[in-house]
Amino acid sequence: MDMAGTGLRIGIDVGGTFTDFVLLDDRSGSVILGKELTSHDDPSRAILAGMEKLLNARDLRFSDLSSVVHATTLVTNAIIERKGARVGFVTTRGFRDAIEIGNEMRYELYDLFLQKPAPLVPRPLRVEVSERVDAAGGIVVPLAVEDVVAAAGVLRDRQVDAIAVCLLHSYRNPVHERQIREILQAELPGIPVTLSSDVAPEIREYERGNTASANAYVQPLVTRYLAELQAQLEARGFEGAIHLMLSAGGLTTLASAQARPIHLIESGPAAGAIAAGWFSASSGSADVLSFDMGGTTAKMCLLKNGEPQRSMEFEAGRVHRFRKGSGLPLKVPVIDLIEIGAGGGSIAHLNAMGLLKIGPESAGSEPGPVCYGRGGTRPTVTDADLVLGYLSPDYFLGGEMHLDLSAVHGAIEREIAAPLGMSVLAAAAGIHEVVNETMASATRMYLAEKGVDPRRHTLLAFGGAGPVHAYGLARLLRIPRMVVPPGAGVMSALGLLVAAPAIHLARGYISRIAAVDWSIVDALFGAMEWEARSIMEQAGASWSDVEIRRFADMRFIGQGFEIPSPIPAGGLSPGSRSEIEASFTAAYEQRFGRRITDIGLEALTWRIQVSAPSRSTRLRFPESPPGQSAEKGVRAVYFPGPGFRECAVFDRNRLLPGTRLVGPAVVEERESTTVIGPKSELVVDDALNLVVSVNSDTSIGEAAMSAA
Structure with missing residues (x-):
């Protein structure tokens, strides 16, 4: 297949077990697929090896590529494993412990020994400065410059690698945060500084402080990784652009990703959801439940009319990885999905009561499932699938990897079957059925919270293990129709290539709708559009072609949490009020099933979503010569x-x-x-x-x- 030319792009998704590749010729739509075991100590090693294998097999060079599109687990892994930078934290005097106090929410109401997630910045690295901005953005206490200089000395002595700044009400007026950045950059040259007013200009100090801390925590690691990857690609002749997948499903530039790496925290799962939206259209499926099961986790995402739902918050670094509420809440736009500790590499074990459990621990790629023959000794879901005949020992990765069935029998016998007094086949069937029920149970709860009946949706299955388990999951959820797209095993990498540049921005301005100063709102939207235009044009999008959607996070006065609601384009005025209130009422009714019209509204945050047109490439997948029996x-x-x-x-x-x-x-x-x-x-x-x-x-x- 001739794929030489300037229209070649490659998508690379680094997962917990495999790194997936898709090489696309935009002119013809031809795609070539690839898969390599992930190299966790240095992800770029598997990336470069997979790229070289894919290019060499087709007599292509790195210089033939016009762009590389990348999704990575680097950010989320750094936070989960606590392997990020040593971060200093600068805040308003009296608020040093806000990121440790958190809020009153408890993920286990009656647990007297509840373990909360530790802040990313320990107390000795948190320093205070004198200043105060009120909720309306007015300066009450000017910034004490001498405090900032002293703080810089403390952080220098404590050898921080990066600094996060989060001042009270800086989402409304960032002037003091910007002054602090100028002083710190002069006092501590080379140390990156993250401002909460840049990465999360929204109300709620705890979440905003966490977001700024998390961005600073991963920034040196991500900056170094992306710079080294770029250097290695360029050393091999690559001269094109590198784009990154954002957690909300859009593409961004290398520079933007290095400045706000926290926005990459869910880039891999987001790529899968974007691909699901693309294939939902090709299969004629309007309402879809995407099911992405890889080596470490399973991801579920609800799509309406081919569009994944989004959230403006995300929990990172959970104490109990798959327990909602046990992590650090971040103000980051993400595609709304759930992750379950159920992948092909999830380890089967007996708990203290002798009950069969699957995961959340995964064998990953090192050592991997027992059948891989790479040193794994504990049976996994993939091992059980091999015993049950779902996988061929001679055709895994097209025959590149032979699976050791005899070793699997021994591991399941030793770890599961013998202790439970059952056969290896019965134990393997138990592993398969338990993992299916685990995924089905979590999905039922996810859909119930959204008021969705799974029987009215199509299950779109992908990932290396997704199509293996999709039939069993569909039966448990009573879903009558499932779709497995071509290239399902590397579909997240494919999603990187059908995604378009996009950006989500927010600004905080709290006001009752009846008393909004619409000139302030117009100024906020104008500033966000100006910032978005710069980023989108750097990503290769034409501003004249982009779609701009506006939202406001609103709530009834006295309501605990807000709901994002669409608002009209163009200049806003008191005449816009009725349309904005009607939008919120409709959003509230859709979520809660009731209509309330006699309580006033207030807005907290104003948002824009800017996206380039979706790509309309018709993909051509590899086919065998005609006349051969299937x-x-x-x-x-x-x-x-x-x-x-x-x-x-x-x-x-x-x-x-x-x-x-x-x-x-x-x-x-x-x-x-x-x-x-x-x-x-x-x-x-x-x-x-x-x-x-x-x-x-x-x-x-x-x-x-x-x-x-």
Whole structure:
């Protein structure tokens, strides 16, 4: 396949077990897929090795690439593992302990030994300065310059690597924070300074302080990593642009990512959700539940009309990784999804009561599941899937990696089967069913909180393990239809290439809607659009083509939390009030199922979302030469209820549009495997999606294949 030229882009998603690659020729839509085990000690090693393998196999060079688009787990891992920089924290006198006190929320109401997340900045590295700005932005106490100079001396002596500044009410008036930055840069040259008014100009000191601290905490690490990656790419002849995926689903520039690395904290999962939106359109699915199951976690995201929902807050570094409320709340725009400690590498074990549990600990890529033969000794979900016949020991990664089935039998026997007095097959089936129920249970809660009936949605499955478990999950959730897109095993990397440049900005200004000074609001939107224009143009977007959407975080007076609501474009005035109030009333009713009209409203934060047009590339995936049979053979595969069944195994690359399969059957591709259960029907649509009607009313019990 000829892919040389200037239209070549490559998407790279670094995951917990595998690093995924997609090489795209924008002129023809041709894509080439790749996968490498992640090198956790230095992620760039797997990145460069995978890129070289993909390019060399097609006689291409790094200089042929026009851009590299990257999603990384570096930020979230640094916070979870507490391996970030030594950060100093400068705040208003009297508020040194605000980021440790937090708020009154308790994630376990009756736990007397509740463990709260420790702040990223220990108390000895937190210093105070005299100043005060009131809630309206007025200066009550001028900044004491001598305090800032003294603070710089303290932080110099304590050898900090980065500094976060968070002053009271600086979201309304950042003048003192900016003065502090100028002084610190003069006193401590080379030390990066993060201002809370830059990364999170919103109300709530605890969340704003956490966000500034987290940005400073990861900034030296991310800056160094991206600079080194750029240098290594350029040393190999790359002359194009490097773009990064933001947590809210848009692309940004290298410089912007280095300035605000905290906005990359969910870049990998966001890329998957963006890809899900792209494929929901190609498969004719308006309302979708995307299911991304990789080596470490499973991610669920709800999409309405192909658009993922977004949140303006995110929890990082949880004490209990998958327990809501146990982490550090950040003011960061993210795609609204849930993560579950259930991936292919999740380790199966017996708890203190002798009950079978899966995860959240993962074998990752080092040592990996037992079947990888890289030193793993504890059985994982992937190991169980191999025993149950879902995976082929000879066709994992297209045959590049042979899976050791005998070692898996020994590990499951030793760790699970023998202690429970059951066979290895029964233990493997138990592992598979427990992990499916774990994901289904978390998903039910996620959807119930949003008032969503899963039966009215399509399950769009991807990730290395997603298509293996999608059939079982769909049955548990009673979802009648599932879709597995082409390239499902590397779909997050593909999402990087169909995403468009985008930016989300916010400004805090608290006022009752009846008393808003609309000239202030117009000035805030004008400033945000000016900032967004600079970033978008650096990312290669034309300002004349972008879409600008405005929102206000509003609430009833006295309500505890606000709700983002759309507001009209253009100049705002008292005449805009009725339209803005109606927007909030509709948003409130959609969320809570009731309409309230006799209570006044107030706005806290004003936001814009600026995005370039989505890419309309028609993707062309690798196909086998015509005339070759798609059926590869037959093997025994386990299904709950009937047990093991003889299943036909098919090569996905040879399934043509219109092909129809009736389960049970298995469809294999290099990066993933799709399992189709009994009495389920699969059709390959024109976009090469596998569209499965789960438990369809067919009387055919054996796998069959016919051309529609």
